[in-house]
Amino acid sequence: MKILCIGDVVGKVGCDFLRSKLPSLKKVKGIDFVICNGENSSDGNGITPASARFLFDSGVDVITLGNHSFRRREAYDYLDENEFVIRPANYPDSTTPGRGYCIVDMGRTQVAVVNLIGNMYMESGLESPFDRIDKVLKKIDTKNIIVDFHAETTSEKAALAFYLDGRVSAFFGTHTHVQTSDAHVLPSGTGFITDVGMTGPLNSVLGVEPEIVINKFKTRMPVRFDLKRGECKMECVIFEIDEKVGKTISAESLRII
Numbered sequence: 493m494k495i496l497c498i499g500d501v502v503g504k505v506g507c508d509f510l511r512s513k514l515p516s517l518k519k520v521k522g523i524d525f526v527i528c529n530g531e532n533s534s535d536g537n538g539i540t541p542a543s544a545r546f547l548f549d550s551g552v553d554v555i556t557l558g559n560h561s562f563r564r565r566e567a568y569d570y571l572d573e574n575e576f577v578i579r580p581a582n583y584p585d586s587t588t589p590g591r592g593y594c595i596v597d598m599g600r601t602q603v604a605v606v607n608l609i610g611n612m613y614m615e616s617g618l619e620s621p622f623d624r625i626d627k628v629l630k631k632i633d634t635k636n637i638i639v640d641f642h643a644e645t646t647s648e649k650a651a652l653a654f655y656l657d658g659r660v661s662a663f664f665g666t667h668t669h670v671q672t673s674d675a676h677v678l679p680s681g682t683g684f685i686t687d688v689g690m691t692g693p694l695n696s697v698l699g700v701e702p703e704i705v706i707n708k709f710k711t712r713m714p715v716r717f718d719l720k721r722g723e724c725k726m727e728c729v730i731f732e733i734d735e736k737v738g739k740t741i742s743a744e745s746l747r748i749i
Contacts, residue, residue, distance in 0.1 A: 493601070493735045494521060495638060497664045498528040498552070499671065499727040502692030502699035502719060503535045507543060509724035510691050511550040513748050518551060521730060525596070525603055526551055529640060529666040529688075530577070531558040532699070535719065538563030541570040544577055554578065554594060556607040558642030558667055559615055562588065580609035580642060582624040593628055601735045602634040606660075608652075610643025610667075621652055629659060635738025638731070639663045646672070649686050657682045661738045662731040664688045669698040671727040675745040683740030689727025693720035694749065725749050 496518070501510055510528070517523065530552075533543035537560045544567070547555055554576050561579035562568070571577055571590030581592020593606040606628055608621040621641065629637070637660040643649050649665040656663055658680030664687075665672075671689030678684050690699060697705040700717045708715045726748040732741045 493524045493636070493733045495525045495527065495603070495662065495731045495733060496521070496523045497638070497640070497662070497688055497729050497731065498526065499687070499689035499691055500529045500531065500558075500666055500669055501533045501547065502669070502690060503532065504543075505719055505721060505724060506690075506692035506699070507533055507546050507550070510547070510552075510726055513726050514551045517748065523730070525553050525598065527554045527556060527605055527638060527640065528552040528691075529558065529642070530555040531560040531642070534564060537717075539567050539577070540564050541567060544570065544574070548576075553596060554605045556605065556640040556642070556666070558607075558609060561590070578605065578607045580607050580618075581628050582608055582619040582621055584619075592624075593632070595632065595634065601636060604632045604634050604637045606632075606637065606639045608639065608641050608643075610641065610645065610648045612648045613644040614642075622655060625652070625656065636661050636733060636735055637738065641665050642667045644668065646686050653678065653682065653684045661733050662740050662743070664729055671745060671747065673745070675729050675743040677740045677743055681737075681739030683729075683731040683733070683743040685729045685743065685745055688729050688745070689747070691726040691728075692724060694723045694725045696720035723749065
């Protein structure tokens with residue numbers, strides 16, 4: 493089974509580029525299942541019902557989120573209603589919309605997708621992702637488990653990946669919008685990449701017009717983060733998984749321009 497994990501989609505320009513590239517990539521690579529981080533899929537950050545539906549209609553099976561999960565209030569009811577849009581599981585279930593994992597029935601097997609958020613330089617006061625994933629895994633009855641860890645530091649991502657090695661099928665990091673060059677299989681069979689990257693404007697600062705970000709750094713004044721237009725990229729990773737045992741056979745990172 494081949495699972496495609498796509499890096500943070502930035503705004504309408506990223507959504508449009510994903511739609512233009514995903515169908516052919518699925519066909520050429522024989523992709524069975526697609527996970528996409530969509531927390532920035534709406535212009536101005538966050539996700540809306542419209543941007544989520546656009547990603548699903550483009551061929552995505554599960555949408556994961558991150559620190560912008562609740563940026564758009566119009567998405568709150570949608571997060572409760574659609575089980576295949578998941579926010580980080582270590583947000584408190586009692587006070588936040590949505591759910592932290594889902595299980596997709598593919599007929600011959602089931603695939604669980606779990607979303608987590610880091611503690612380092614991210615949201616304060618949230619449950620440790622190490623503790624939360626232990627609780628979540630006790631509820632999941634399938635060998636095929638994919639984790640999207642939305643975190644800032646490479647050390648926290650790598651540490652959690654090794655903590656889960658052999659317990660989940662694949663683990664990919666999101667949030668930094670910069671793809672790392674370390675896609676591989678960990679010693680006990682978990683596919684891993686520190687950060688899968690971004691889907692959006694190529695000549696940008698994390699999707700934003702460079703001059704805007706330069707101005708912010710120089711003046712220290714608030715700015716409006718308008719997205720860059722023009723040439724785009726879609727960064728992703730393909731995990732080939734032996735679905736009978738839930739282990740990764742190979743991990744291949746891609747940048748599509």
